[in-house]
Amino acid sequence: MTIQQLRYITVICEEGSLNKASELLYISQPSLTSAVQELEKELGITIFNRSGRGVTPTNDGLEFIRYAREIIAQYDNLMERYGKGSTLKKKFGISTQHYSFAVKGFVEMVKQMGTDEYEFAIRETRTRDIIDDVFSGKSEIGILYLNDFNRKPLEKLLNSNRLKFTPLTECRAYIYLWKGHPLAGNKTIRFEELKDYPCLSFEQGDKGSFYYAEEILSTSEYPKTIKATDRATMLNLMVGLDGYTLCSGVISEELNGSDFIAVPFEAEGDAVGSNMVIGYISKKNMLLSNIAQLYIKELDNYLRSYQEKHN
Numbered sequence: 266m267t268i269q270q271l272r273y274i275t276v277i278c279e280e281g282s283l284n285k286a287s288e289l290l291y292i293s294q295p296s297l298t299s300a301v302q303e304l305e306k307e308l309g310i311t312i313f314n315r316s317g318r319g320v321t322p323t324n325d326g327l328e329f330i331r332y333a334r335e336i337i338a339q340y341d342n343l344m345e346r347y348g349k350g351s352t353l354k355k356k357f358g359i360s361t362q363h364y365s366f367a368v369k370g371f372v373e374m375v376k377q378m379g380t381d382e383y384e385f386a387i388r389e390t391r392t393r394d395i396i397d398d399v400f401s402g403k404s405e406i407g408i409l410y411l412n413d414f415n416r417k418p419l420e421k422l423l424n425s426n427r428l429k430f431t432p433l434t435e436c437r438a439y440i441y442l443w444k445g446h447p448l449a450g451n452k453t454i455r456f457e458e459l460k461d462y463p464c465l466s467f468e469q470g471d472k473g474s475f476y477y478a479e480e481i482l483s484t485s486e487y488p489k490t491i492k493a494t495d496r497a498t499m500l501n502l503m504v505g506l507d508g509y510t511l512c513s514g515v516i517s518e519e520l521n522g523s524d525f526i527a528v529p530f531e532a533e534g535d536a537v538g539s540n541m542v543i544g545y546i547s548k549k550n551m552l553l554s555n556i557a558q559l560y561i562k563e564l565d566n567y568l569r570s571y572q573e574k575h576n
Contacts, residue, residue: 268340270304271333273297274312278330281319334402335548342554357556358386360398361408362479363467363496364543365517366571370564372520377559385556389496391469392477399546400426405557408564410513410541415476423546432544433561434568438481439514439527443503453531460488465499465510468492480511481541500525513543515571543568 277286277297287294305312312326322330341356355378361367371387388394388404395407411419411430423430440454446462448454464487469477491508493499502508503525514527545561547553553561 266304266307268337270300271337273300274304274326274330275333275337277301277313277320278322278326281321283320331401335551338402338405338554339552342552355381355383355556356385357383357554357560358388358398358404359406359408359560360388360390360395360404362392362395362410363389363499364408364513364515365496365520366515366567367408367564368520369517370560370567373563373567374556374560383556391467392479393469396422396426396428396546399428399548405547405554406561407546408543409546410479410481410543412481412541414481415478418476427549428546429549430544430546432542433565434515434544434572435540435542436513436515437540438530438532439512440509440530441503441512441514441516441525441527442507442509443500443525444523445504446507446509448509448528449526451528453529455531455533456485459509463489463491463502463506463508465491465493465502465508467499468494513541515543515568517567 273286273290273292276290277283280286280289283294283297287297290297292300301312308329310325310329311323312329313320314323359367359371368387368389371385375383375385386404388398390398392409395404395409398404399407409419420430440448440459442449448458448462451458467479469479491502491506493502499508499510500521503510511530512527514529516525516527545564547557
C-alpha cells in the first residue's frame with residue numbers, strides 16, 4: 266500500500282468516475298484501474314462497486330476511505346512541516362456555521378500565502394454537515410458553538426466521531442438586524458418587543474434538530490419564523506421584512522457592510538442557553554497543519570481584538 270494508491274481512491278470517490286479521476290490524476294484509466302485492483306487484492310476487500318453509471322464506494326470502501334483521508338492529511342502535514350524543499354501544493358479546508366468572522370479569519374490567512382501555490386476551501390454549511398466534513402476529512406477543522414442547551418448532545422456526537430472541541434471565545438446573545446429596523450435604536454431588546462417581526466434562522470435540513478440550530482435560544486416560541494440557507498438571503502430578509510436573528514454579536518463590518526447592527530439581548534429570568542462558547546472542532550490525536558494553525562491564530566487574533574474594542 267502506498268500514499269499514491271490512497272490518493273487515487275480518494276479522488277475516485279470524490280469524482281464517482283474512473284474517467285474523471287484519471288484525467289485529474291494525469292494517469293491512464295487502465296493504470297488507475299490496475300492500481301485500485303492491486304490495493305483491493307492486498308486488503309482483501311472490494312473498495313468500489315462498478316456500474317455503467319460510474320463507481321460508488323462499498324461499505325468497506327467508505328470506512329477505508331475515511332482512514333485513507335486521515336493518513337493522507339497527516340502525511341501532507343508532516344511533509345509540509347519537516348520535508349526539505351517540499352513542493353506540495355498547500356491544501357486546507359474548513360466548514361463553518363454562518364459567521365462573518367470565520368470568513369474574515371480565512372481572508373487574513375490567505376493574504377499571508379504570498380506566491381505559494383494553494384488549494385483552499387471554506388464551506389458555510391449546516392451544523393451536522395460541519396461535523397461530517399471534519400470526520401470524513403473533507404475539512405480539517407470546523408467552526409461552531411456550544412451552550413448549556415446543546416453541549417451534552419453535541420459533545421456526545423463529537424466523541425463518537427473521534428472529534429474534539431477547542432474553545433476560542435465566549436459570547437452572550439445579541440439581536441442582529443438592519444439599521445432601519447424600528448428597534449435598532451434600543452440599547453437592549455427583549456423577546457416581547459420582537460413579537461411583531463419575523464425571526465430568521467438557518468435551515469438545518471432533514472437531519473436538523475433543536476441541537477443543531479445555529480441560533481441560540483432556538484427552543485423559544487417565535488410567533489413568526491422564516492428559514493434561509495445562506496447569509497446573503499438572511500441579510501436581504503432583514504431589510505425587506507424587518508426580520509432579525511440571534512447571534513454572537515461578533516460582526517465583521519468589512520465583509521457584511523455597515524448597514525447591520527447587533528443589539529444586546531435582554532434575557533428575562535434564567536434564560537437557558539443565552540451564552541455561547543464559539544470554538545473549532547478537529548480530529549483527536551491529529552497533528553494540525555501549519556495552515557490550520559495559521560487560520561486559528563488569525564481567527565483568535567480577530568476575536569480578541571473585537572472583544573477588546575467592543576467591551
